[in-house]
Amino acid sequence: MKSAVVVFPASNCDRDAAVALEQMTGQKPVMVWHGDSEIPDVDLIVLPGGFSYGDYLRCGAMASQSRIIRDVKAKADKGVAVLGICNGFQVLTETGLLPGALMRNAKLKFVCRPVGLTIEESQSAFTRAYAKGETVRFPVAHGEGNYFADDATLDRLEGEGRVAFRYAEGENPNGSARNIAGILSEKRNVLGLMPHPERVVDAALGGTDGRRVFQSLIETLS
């Protein structure tokens, strides 16, 4: 599986994503600069966590207007898998590749902690290695992860099986609508999620629950 990681100014989980990808796939991802106009031919594009453009204006808003994002959109439209983690999820909603928006956490504070997540949907390129309904643990680390969309959109997401991850009961760290932690695009080739699977691939750091996101992708895309 060939992959690329987009680097925006002040992306800060770009290295973490690259290390996890290399560890899981055995291949180094291509690091693509935000000012470039084209992403090389890959199976997976990762928009990493961080504070792209300093979160100025609105999280993800400036990145959604960057030069490289045009090609991300074009490739997503052609069916290339796109994984947006944390700030990457914010960029995906700002570009319109995913519906809804990510608002300030309900308690108005940044929150970093491991949270329980239930796998709502195992019928996707990103989650097929998980069992539907199982609970896993990923860390979150964000100030704006409070997912919001109107009821019609939320109903549609749920109806179409596009809610991939939900915070486990009582563990929602940000007040997101219907405990949503991660969603899929209509064509199911784009996933955005606030928790960080790339931080739980190494047993030495206390957990490996995130590995199966990458295993799912390898199974699907290789």
Added chain:
Amino acid sequence: MIEITPQIVREHGLSDAEYGRIKQLLNREPNYVELGVFSVMWSEHCSYKSTRAHLRRLPTKGPVVIQGPGENAGVVDIGDGDAVIFKMESHNHPSFIEPYQGAATGVGGIMRDVFTMGARPIAMMNALRFGTPDHPKTRHLVAGVVAGIGGYGNCMGVPTVGGEVNFHSAYNGNILVNAMCVGIARQDKIFKSAAEGAGNPVIYVGSKTGRDGIHGATMASAEFDENSEEKRPTVQVGDPFTEKLLLEACLELMATDAIIAIQDMGAAGLTSSSAEMASKGNSGIELNLDHVPQREENMTAYDMMLSESQERMLAVLKPGREDEARRIFDKWELDFAIIGITTDTNRLVIRHKGEIVADMPVNALADEAPVYERPFTRRPALPPLAKNAFDPKRPIADSLLQLIGSPDLSSRRWVWEQFDYTVMADTVQAPGGDAAVVRVHGTNKSIAIACDVTPRYCRADPFEGGKQAVAECWRNLTSVGATPLAVTDNLNFGNPERPETMGEIVAAIDGIAEACIALGFPVVSGNCSLYNETNGEPILPTPAIGGVGLLKDGTRHASVAFKRAGDAIVLIGETKGHLGQSLYLREIEGSESGPPPPVDLGVEKRNGDFVRGLIEMGQVDTVHDISDGGLLIAVAEMAMAGGMGAMLEGPDGIAQLFGEDQARYLLAVPHSIAQEILGDAKAAGVPAAIIGFVGGTGTHLEVPGMTATRIAALKSAHETWLPNYMAAPQ
């Protein structure tokens, strides 16, 4: 140009004698720009004029020390050609005036000190002291400081992995915000600040210069009074986005060999960076301020030389390498300007709008700053604790619950959950343990980091308190299995012009020196913050010690949480029941009396080396040092962390359970290993005893003479105090 009057000299914080000395060094009257430059270079903050004579007593050399004090940060050998680079620095005065920006720029400043030496920062810590919880400003200050640290550190993508928080009335008018940064570099790619050679271009990179922070260093060198809030304009405003770009751009430039010297513009900005670089390089520097990137119009030379705008660096390049460097900063969309040249004149010459506006000998600025042997008095030792200092019949369970949920012992989760402590994906031990453990990226080698000082001990006996701060830091590193390597110190005190305060400084430094020598734990960097007092009320003497240790194999480390029911709980070290200056006495009996526990450094070393050996051999994975609150608090913390009960058999009575005797550890190990450990301990002359076991009923902490207490009740008291306090209305 403005004429220099005695009034203006005083406003610059210079004494008549100091002004006389400046005239003598220049052989004339200084002009206004020169006066400004001298005032910041000779401020307490930049010159260490009250402490320099005493700091010389600290041990700064050792087999692993690559760079001791004098550079932007200390550098220590961790093997395989790698080096750990670290420093701790205060941002106390600005954080009291504007907590968010004060704390944020404190984090930014210490990160620059580390990456200017070529290191990628891998971990941050902080040591925070606030006034009493019921003081009207405390809640606002806690909220602002924590948000500021998180706001900057999280954006930088460097994990903030721990620290300490205390509350005491002595900090009501002067909070302490000390931030520590730890970075990793290759030993052959370490950058220093000596601007050697003449004719080399001096470049300015990073943010534009504005009028913010003018005289910040001078503010940090004076006491506060009721008008201090008016100093808000001297607090700088941070931009972590620019700093993140600056970090990446600097590391990219450092990967080339274009740099001769580089230094961040911290306190006293362009002035101190240029003067210090020229002084260390035994050269001169000529600056043309017309080329300085400016954020505001009509800035004077005085404004530019004294601005403390953040996120700026000054570097000297090899001639001909300017375009290569410019391309890197263009890529990161940062300002880049050639603003001067090095000379062989040993003078700092500043031009602006075609005129020379300042011309001063470099050594007068950097090396001729006054050094004061200020008069000091030593405090007499406190008498032993009175026999009736505590009520021996007071119910132990009630005291335990009260202590575990008290401001100084309750969980700091509310604080550290606002910090991204897992970014960079190398955090092996998160906040909440004795020391944080962070892996050296791409290896199994790990760095342990801890920050410690017990200010109430330092007030009671600054010498023993200084020793204890070092010993506790060393012990915390040992508790996770690390070999302690070296320390950075952040010496926070009141006004050194008071003999009693100066006495605290001198004694604490003596204590730190003695402990660092005995434990082989040299000081490689540090910072002094004096004049921490408001309306004549000084803070508790607070010499914070930031220690760094190495785990050669990070997979073998210990943590505080109980892991297996049935494990024997082994106490290492001797319990005499020392209650003087204990938290028990303060929180339960309302008395801050008696001498602090004495620290026997030989015993510390012997016991610590023994415990570390057990972890290194893979025999022990559960260790907690015994400190604030004593043995019973330590057992409770291990039980809460592991979600398991415990039954104690050995210690008995208030003094045994809550005394704060030093050099002690608790281990939890399977019974067969416990017997072996007792045998080994006897052979090594280390006091060791099995005092109970993990489990018991599974849900309770059971101790002779104490009502059994549910772990859930302890956890509730422990976890709720801080969030409830912060959520309460003003």
